[in-house]
Structure formats: structure tokens, C-alpha cells
Amino acid sequence: MARGIDREHRRVVLAAMAGTTIEWYDFFVYAISAGLVFATQYFSALGKDALILSFATVGISFFFRPIGAVVAGHLGDRFGRRAVLIATLLLMGVSTVLIGLVPTTASIGVAAPILLVLLRIVQGLSAGGEWGGAALLAVEHAPAGRRGLYGAFPQIGVPIGLLLANGALALAAAVTTPAQFLVWGWRIPFLLSFVLIVLGFVIRSRVAESPVFEEVRRTRSRSSLPLVPLLRHHGLLVVLGALLFAANNAVGYMTTGGYVQSYATKTLHLDRSVVLVAVMISAVAWLVSTLVGGWLADRVGRITVYRIGFAVQLVWMVPFFALLDTANAGLLVLALVLFSVGLGFTYGPQAALYAEMYPTRVRYSGAALSYAIGAVLGGAFAPTIAEALQSSTGTVYSVCAYLAGMTLIGLVATFFVRDRRDVPLGQSRETVSLSEPRLLE
Known part of the structure; x- marks a missing residue:
């Protein structure tokens, strides 16, 4: 699969992947710690509701x-x-x-959870802007017929970030x-983010601007307020x-929001390190x-x-919770590995699909906004909802029904979405009617 990615493009996909890896390492270290640490260290005064509120702080950032x-x-x-992309990387890293x-x-009272939530909000602002730019940087540099593969590289920054976040916490x-x-x-993985910030900054600062955007700049066809024509x-x-x-x-x-880690350690009493390694x-x-x-x-659409x-x-949902x-x-x-296959297949094509859905003048705004709203509807309070469903029903199969x-x-x-993998992404795209009925046909 890596064949066909030449030296010129390798730096681009590396920059997109490295940036999203660092961003999501930071994001996931918080999400996992919400289930393992924050309930007792920052929200213990709430008693039995501490864990639910701790997970809620994971979701609060999604609204931003x-x-x-x-x-x-x-x-x-x-x-x-x-x-x-450089700005979002620095914003996420510093807040982490x-x-x-x-x-x-216990040290500073109610100011502690307030500071925690404020910094989580900053993480949310950064995450909202990061993905769209990284995805477009990779896809807009891609040669014809390779946009799906190129677009998958910033996507794998998420599982790599999850891998590193769990690894750092497992080691700690x-x-x-x-x-x-x-x-x-638990603080060590957060502080290690400083090293990753420096690495990511160096990598991203050496990457050229997207050729598709450069074409827009040359022709002076940029939109003064992209959100208006987009909506x-x-x-x-x-x-x-x-x-x-959202799905x-x-x-x-x-897993990325910490629900499985919390359930496996607190309810099933599995060793924390074992669970982190499994993830x-x-x-x-x-x-x-x-x-x-x-x-x-790129081959089947x-x-x-x-x-x-x-x-x-859908098929694996019940067996997953049974295992x-x-x-x-x-x-x-075994449950988590097979669970991840469906996730990968609904995540790998996303960057290419989103880039192809929108014209160049509003592409960053469209891709980023679809992603951000989907995150609010899907992941924002998924761990909180799962924890509340399990607590109220006494069974994880209520969580299974929610996810199904x-x-x-x-x-x-x-x-309702048209596959446009053969449509060019440059200015020629602007000459085609982009009314929604055509895109949905």
C-alpha cells in the first residue's frame, strides 16, 4: 500500500500524520485519565456521581x-x-x-476542577481545527487515484495517538x-507532550502549502467569509x-473516551496495566x-x-460486550481487535470523502465543521451516556443498543452521499454546479 508514495509526498503525509498523532495523544491522555484518575482527584466531592461528571468533562470540550x-x-x-495546522498543534500541546x-x-479546592475544565476546552478548540487541515494537506497533495490512501495517513494519527497515550499511562x-x-x-504523560510539541513543530514547519490552495491564492478566488457560502x-x-x-x-x-478502560478496571476488576495494554x-x-x-x-469507492x-x-456489537x-x-x-476493524473501515476513507464533498474555496470550513459537529453528536458524551446507561440498567447491553x-x-x-472519487479537486472543480441535489444524486 505504501508503494506509489514518492519522496516528495512522503514529507507531506508524515507531517499530516505526525501532527494528528501528537494532537490526539494529548486529547486521549486526558480522556483516558478521566476514567482512571480525575474522578478521585478532582471530583471526589460528588460521591457516586464523580465518575459520570469526570466523563462529562471529556464531552464538554466537544461543544467547543x-x-x-x-x-x-x-x-x-x-x-x-x-x-x-502549526497553530492548532501548539495550542493543544501547551494546554496538555x-x-x-x-x-x-485537595490542594487548591474548587479552583482545581475549574482549571481542568478550562484547559480541556482549549483542547477542544484545537481539536476542532486540527483534523480538517491535516486531512486536506494530505488529500490535496495526493496524485489522482491515491486520495483515499493519502487521506488515510492523517487518520492513523488517531490510533497511533491512542497507542502512545495508553502506552505512556501504562508505563507510568x-x-x-x-x-x-x-x-x-499520571502527570508524566501530560508533561511529555512538551517533547512532542517541539517534534511536531519542526516537521510541520518544513511542509509546503497545499498546491490546490496555492491555485486558489493565485487566481484570487478565495472567499472573504467561507462559512456563509458553505452553509x-x-x-x-x-x-x-x-x-x-458521529456513527x-x-x-x-x-476506548478513546475511556469507558472500556474504566468498566474493565472498576467493574470487572482487571489490572489497569493489562487493560491499557489490551487497548x-x-x-x-x-x-x-x-x-x-x-x-x-481508491479501488471500490x-x-x-x-x-x-x-x-x-453492527454485527460485532453484541459479541464485543459478551467477550x-x-x-x-x-x-x-480479541473483542477490542475485532471491534477496531469496523472503526478503521469507517475512518480510513473519511479524509478523501470529506475533501471531495466541498469546493476548494470552502473546503477547510466544510470538512472541519462536518467533523466537529459529528464529534459533538457522536463522541462528546458517549462515555457519559454509556456509564449512565450501565448504571441505570445494570447491564452493558443497554450500551450495546445505544451504539447499534x-x-x-x-x-x-x-x-444520501454521492461518491465523487474521480472528481478533480482544483479550480476546475469550481466550474461544476455544486448544488446539493447533484452531490446527493
Whole structure:
């Protein structure tokens, strides 16, 4: 699959992948820590509701993703993808390092959870603007017939980020006692983000601007306010794109949002390190299936791969929770690995599909906004909803029903989006009528 990516383009996909990896490492370290640490260190005064509120702080940041998407989309469509990507990387990294320095409630009282939530909001603003730019940087540099594969590389930054986040927390848990981990061990992965910021900045600062955007700049056809024509002419596409991602995101946030880690350790009483390693293994499976999904999307089409992925998610939903409930480490790994296949197939084609849905003048705004709204609808409170359903019903199969419903929504949405893998992305795209009925036909 890597064949056909020449030296010139290798730097581009590396920059897109490295940036999203660092961004999502930062994002996931918080999400996982919400289930393992923050309930006791920052929200313990709430008693039995501490864990639910801790997961809610994961979701709060999602409401600020659309704001980040609008701002980054406007700047990205007006001034270019590259500068915005550097800014979002720095914003995420600094906020993550600062989270690692926030004292606990026992030290500074109510100011502790307030600071934690404020910094999580900053992470949400950054995440809202990051993905669209990284995806477009890769896809707009891609040669004809390779946009699905190129677009899969920024996508694998998510499972790599999950892998690194779980790995860092697993290592911190392994070298500390349980008491030490709760007091200071969990802070190490947050502080390590400083090293990743420097690395990501160096990589991204050396990448050229998207050639598609340069064409827009040369012809002076940039939109002064991209959000207005986007919503006026392509508002339905923004909604459909959001529903596609919501179905993937709700399921994915069972691990990336910390729910599975919390359930396996607190309810099933599996060792924390064992659970983190199991999630790391599943992240590798997610990475591979994402690349395969992007590669396959160039051959059979984006929508076909999406439908295969959603079908796998749906079929595997009940067996996943059945294996999880065995509290067996080996079966937990099996459940998570197969769970990741459907995620990869509904994630690999996403960058190419979103780029092809919108014209160049509003592409960053459209892709970023669809992604951000989908994250709100899907992943924002998925761990919170899952925890509340399990607590109120006494069974994880209520969570299974919720995720199956989200998957069905995504599957239905695929029948209303047109596969445009053969459409050029440059200025010639602007000469084609882009009314929504044509895009949906």
C-alpha cells in the first residue's frame, strides 16, 4: 500500500500524520485519565456521581470543537492550511502540559476542577481545527487515484495517538505504585507532550502549502467569509458528513473516551496495566484497518468501504460486550481487535470523502465543521451516556443498543452521499454546479 508514495509526498503525509498523532495523544491522555484518575482527584466531592461528571468533562470540550472548526476553517480557507495546522498543534500541546501541572482539589479546592475544565476546552478548540487541515494537506497533495490512501495517513494519527497515550499511562502505572500513580504518576504523560510539541513543530514547519490552495491564492478566488457560502449552498452536506462521523465516533469513544478502560478496571476488576495494554493492541488493529480502508476506498469507492465498516460494527456489537463481560484478558484483546476493524473501515476513507464533498474555496470550513459537529453528536458524551446507561440498567447491553442505534444512523446516511472519487479537486472543480441535489444524486 505504501508503494506509489514518492519522496516528495512522503514529507507531506508524515507531517499530516505526525501532527494528528501528537494532537490526539494529548486529547486521549486526558480522556483516558478521566476514567482512571480525575474522578478521585478532582471530583471526589460528588460521591457516586464523580465518575459520570469526570466523563462529562471529556464531552464538554466537544461543544467547543465547532467554534475551533469555524475559526480554523475561516483562516485555512483564507490564508492556507499550513499556518493553521502549526497553530492548532501548539495550542493543544501547551494546554496538555498545563493540565499535567494543575494541583488537585485537595490542594487548591474548587479552583482545581475549574482549571481542568478550562484547559480541556482549549483542547477542544484545537481539536476542532486540527483534523480538517491535516486531512486536506494530505488529500490535496495526493496524485489522482491515491486520495483515499493519502487521506488515510492523517487518520492513523488517531490510533497511533491512542497507542502512545495508553502506552505512556501504562508505563507510568507500571513504574509507580497505585497510590503514587494517582498522586503524581499520571502527570508524566501530560508533561511529555512538551517533547512532542517541539517534534511536531519542526516537521510541520518544513511542509509546503497545499498546491490546490496555492491555485486558489493565485487566481484570487478565495472567499472573504467561507462559512456563509458553505452553509448557504452545502448545509445539508455538512449535516450528512456529521452523521457519518458521529456513527464512527460514538463507537470509537468507548476506548478513546475511556469507558472500556474504566468498566474493565472498576467493574470487572482487571489490572489497569493489562487493560491499557489490551487497548494498545487494539489501536494497532485500528491503525492497520484504517490504512486498508483508505487503500480500498481508491479501488471500490469511499461509500462502499463505509458500508462494509458500519456492517462490521453492527454485527460485532453484541459479541464485543459478551467477550468484555467475561473479564478474561485474552478475550478482551480479541473483542477490542475485532471491534477496531469496523472503526478503521469507517475512518480510513473519511479524509478523501470529506475533501471531495466541498469546493476548494470552502473546503477547510466544510470538512472541519462536518467533523466537529459529528464529534459533538457522536463522541462528546458517549462515555457519559454509556456509564449512565450501565448504571441505570445494570447491564452493558443497554450500551450495546445505544451504539447499534448510532451505527444504523451512519449506515443510512451513506445512501444520501454521492461518491465523487474521480472528481478533480482544483479550480476546475469550481466550474461544476455544486448544488446539493447533484452531490446527493
